[in-house]
Amino acid sequence: MSVRKQLRTALCGLALTGIVVTAAQGPAAATPVVEVAAKASSVSAATDAAARSLARSLADSAWRAELRRAVAGGKETGLKALADKSRTGAAASLAVDVAAADRSVLAAKGLDRDTGGLLTVTLTGATDSRRAPLVAVDASDDEATTITAYDASGRSHALDASRTPDMPVYVIGIDGEGAVEAGLKVLERELAAAGVTTTSTPATAPGTGTSASAASTSASASASADTGYWTSRITSVRLNDDKEPWIKGDAEIFSIVSGFGLDGKVRVDTVTHPYLNDEGTTYYPNQILVNWSQYKYNLADVVMMEDDGDTNYSALAKAIATALLTIADLGAYIPLVDPVIDALPSSFWTDDPDFVDAWYTLARETTGTRDGAAGNGRFTLDRYWVSAL
Numbered sequence: 001m002s003v004r005k006q007l008r009t010a011l012c013g014l015a016l017t018g019i020v021v022t023a024a025q026g027p028a029a030a031t032p033v034v035e036v037a038a039k040a041s042s043v044s045a046a047t048d049a050a051a052r053s054l055a056r057s058l059a060d061s062a063w064r065a066e067l068r069r070a071v072a073g074g075k076e077t078g079l080k081a082l083a084d085k086s087r088t089g090a091a092a093s094l095a096v097d098v099a100a101a102d103r104s105v106l107a108a109k110g111l112d113r114d115t116g117g118l119l120t121v122t123l124t125g126a127t128d129s130r131r132a133p134l135v136a137v138d139a140s141d142d143e144a145t146t147i148t149a150y151d152a153s154g155r156s157h158a159l160d161a162s163r164t165p166d167m168p169v170y171v172i173g174i175d176g177e178g179a180v181e182a183g184l185k186v187l188e189r190e191l192a193a194a195g196v197t198t199t200s201t202p203a204t205a206p207g208t209g210t211s212a213s214a215a216s217t218s219a220s221a222s223a224s225a226d227t228g229y230w231t232s233r234i235t236s237v238r239l240n241d242d243k244e245p246w247i248k249g250d251a252e253i254f255s256i257v258s259g260f261g262l263d264g265k266v267r268v269d270t271v272t273h274p275y276l277n278d279e280g281t282t283y284y285p286n287q288i289l290v291n292w293s294q295y296k297y298n299l300a301d302v303v304m305m306e307d308d309g310d311t312n313y314s315a316l317a318k319a320i321a322t323a324l325l326t327i328a329d330l331g332a333y334i335p336l337v338d339p340v341i342d343a344l345p346s347s348f349w350t351d352d353p354d355f356v357d358a359w360y361t362l363a364r365e366t367t368g369t370r371d372g373a374a375g376n377g378r379f380t381l382d383r384y385w386v387s388a389l
Contacts, residue, residue: 042108043174043310046101047137050079050119051172053097055135055150058170060090064133071123071170079172080117105174110314115182118175125169134165138173138309174309176252177274183313184254184270190314194321197267199294229293230364233384237273238282239356240376250277252307253356256320257290258336259300264329266336267294268320273304288384290362297333298364303340304356304377311354319343335360337373 058064066086071077080102083095102117111118123133134149134157147159149169159165191198239251253273261267269291275283290300305311323343327334337358344355357372359379369380 043105044137046104046108047119047172047174047309050098050101051135051137052150052154053094053101054079054121054170054172055152056154057090057094058133058135059152060088063088063090063094066091067121067170068123068133068168071121072127074122074124074127076120076122076173076175078117078175079119079121082121108310108312109179109183110186110312110316111179111182112186116178118179120173120175122171122173123168124171125165125167127168129167131167133168133170134159135170135172138171176250176307176309179309179311180252180254180272180274180307183307183311184272186313187270187317190317191268191321194318194325195265196321196324197261197263197265199269228385228387229291231288231292231384231386232290232362232364232366232381234285234287234289234379235382236282236284236380237276238378239276239279251279254305254307255289256303256305256340257300258303258324258340259290260296260329260333261294262296264296266324266327268324269294288386289379289381290364291386292364296329299333299361301335301337301340302359302362303337304358304372305354306356308354316344333361 058067063086066088067082070082080095080098083091083098086092098117098119102119103113105118106113106115109118125134132151134151136147136149136159144161147161149157149159149165151157159169188198239253253276255271255273257269257271259267271287271289273285273287275285289302292298320340320343323339324336327336327339337360341355341358357374357377359370359372359377362370362381365383367382369378371378
């Protein structure tokens with residue numbers, strides 16, 4: 001059984017057996033589950049169409065050489081930008097196809113039309129080989145055993161997902177960092193429209209020598225902005241290695257922090273982790289996870305997720321809002337992990353599970369190492385005081 005399947009089994013077991021409960025959790029258990037149509041097929045169809053078009057364009061030797069130079073060294077590059085800059089006929093035709101595919105991807109992910117192109121291309125495999133290159137798609141299924149790639153004649157080839165190919169392979173993917181940034185804006189906007197208070201937290205903490213943006217951003221909404229506020233800060237974080245195939249790029253991780261706001265209503269804060277690229281690696285971000293001045297109780301919950309390409313942020317926002325708005329403050333803290341997990345569209349649990357791990361009832365006083373409920377993630381936290389400017 002893969003690590004990802006173990007995660008699903010563990011969290012589903014927690015939800016079903018009620019291992020983590022409180023006396024006041026009855027209303028949360030009754031939260032309705034909102035089913036949203038899966039969008040993975042739309043994303044896959046769009047990226048596959050772009051891969052076929054790019055493969056056909058490689059029959060043009062001038063464009064093929066130009067593309068190879070542009071992505072040398074494994075650099076992820078916007079595909080439409082490359083095609084638009086080229087003066088070759090093959091690239092001009094490709095640009096039209098890529099623009100259509102980009103529009104389909106934005107629609108499938110519930111992102112604004114003005115987000116810009118998300119399709120990218122990288123060069124991997126035996127890049128120094130003289131063999132004709134192939135074009136493949138960055139598959140969203142982490143458990144795939146084969147990868148489909150196309151040649152310039154339109155023929156498909158099955159590549160072993162566990163072994164780096166012995167020919168150059170151009171990989172069509174999605175700009176995950178750009179997608180998460182745009183997606184969380186949609187998530188926050190739609191949650192707010194539905195009546196759920198929400199703010200986003202930057203990736204670096206004040207006082208680390210890297211950025212003071214977290215302090216200024218949070219202080220603007222802080223009830224104690226005149227003096228400062230306590231936060232929980234991630235001093236280290238690690239995810240277990242699930243042995244992703246060679247075609248997969250960096251992970252795009254974000255967290256949904258939930259609790260009760262000062263008004264007694266459920267609030268959701270989003271935290272991006274752009275540095276958290278590789279599983280099996282420990283990172284030391286000094287990143288603020290929770291701003292306690294925005295919460296009524298000294299407890300909050302965290303659900304960590306990954307954008308594997310098919311995440312529909314509009315659908316996710318609607319599902320979470322529908323679930324959380326049914327939960328009332330009864331004078332005692334109610335863990336919100338289960339309602340958030342229950343609200344996830346069914347597509348998040350098939351082939352491409354975007355769920356990573358969850359942390360129940362983190363307290364303002366929590367310090368030291370905390371493992372996630374599914375055993376996949378590990379935070380080390382400390383208390384950090386942010387002084388007012």
